[in-house]
Amino acid sequence: MDMKARILLVEDDENVGAVTKKKLEENGYEVFHCTDGQMAWDQFVMRNFDICLLDVVMPKKDGFTLAQQIRRKNDLIPILFLTSKSMDEDKITGFKTGADDYITKPFSMTELLMRIEVFIKRTRSSSNTQPSVEKRSRYTVGKFVFDYAELRLTFSSAAASSTLTQKEADLLKFLCENPNKTLKREEILYHVWGKDDYFLGRSMDVFITKLRKHFKADPDIKLETLHGVGFRFNVPQN
Secondary structure, eight states: OOSOOEEEEEOSOHHHHHHHHHHHHHTTOEEEEESSHHHHHHHHHHSOOSEEEEESSOSSSOHHHHHHHHHHHOSSSOEEEEEETTOHHHHHHHHHTTOSEEEEESOOHHHHHHHHHHHHHHHHHHHSOOTTSSSOOEEEETTEEEETTTTEEEETTTTEEEEOOHHHHHHHHHHHTSTTSEEEHHHHIIIIISSOOHHHHHHHHHHHHHHHHHTTTOTTOEEEEETTTEEEEEOOOO
C-alpha cells in the first residue's frame, strides 16, 4: 500500500476485536476498533475511513442501523459485514442495508485481508483519473451515461445523476460489456463477486433490483430475469 488505509472495525467482542485489530495493523493498516454501534458512528462522523468492517449484533446500535447511517452519509465506502454461521438471513439483510460483502465467523485472517485489499484497490482506482487503469470507463446506455470511474449514472435529458455503490458499479459495468446477451447467474457471480455462492446469489438479486430502479426513467432499458438461467440486459442498439 502506498498510503496507509484506515479501517473502521466494529466488533463488540473485545478479544476478537483486539486480535483482528493487531493482525490488520501488522499488515500496514490503521485501525479504529469500536465496541458498540454508537461509538462507531461517532468515529465515522469525525474521521475519513477507507473501509468499514461491521459486526451485526452490538450494543446501542446494531450493524444494520449503522450501515444505513453510513450509506446515507457516504455512498462509496465499502462495507463488509462480519456475520455468524447461525445468522444466514443477516447476510441478506446486510446487503439490503448497503453492505458490499460479508465474511462468516470464525473467519480466516488471510481471507479477510484479501477481501479488504480488493475493495481498497477498487475504490482507490476509481478515485484516480488514470485512463490506463480501465480499458473503458464510460458507457452510453439508452438515455443514460454511466461513468464507472466516477461511480455515476446520469440521465441525459434531465441532467439528473445518481451515485452508485462500488458493487452496483461493478455489476453494471459487467452488464454494459455484455449487452443484449443471456448471462448465466454463475457467470455474473464469478465475474463480479469472485465466486458462486447461495448468499452472494441473493445479494446479486438485491443489486439487480437496485439497478432496475435506476433505469426506470428509460422504458427502452430492461434488465430481464430469465428464470432458471440468469439475466439479459436489454438496451437499445446504437
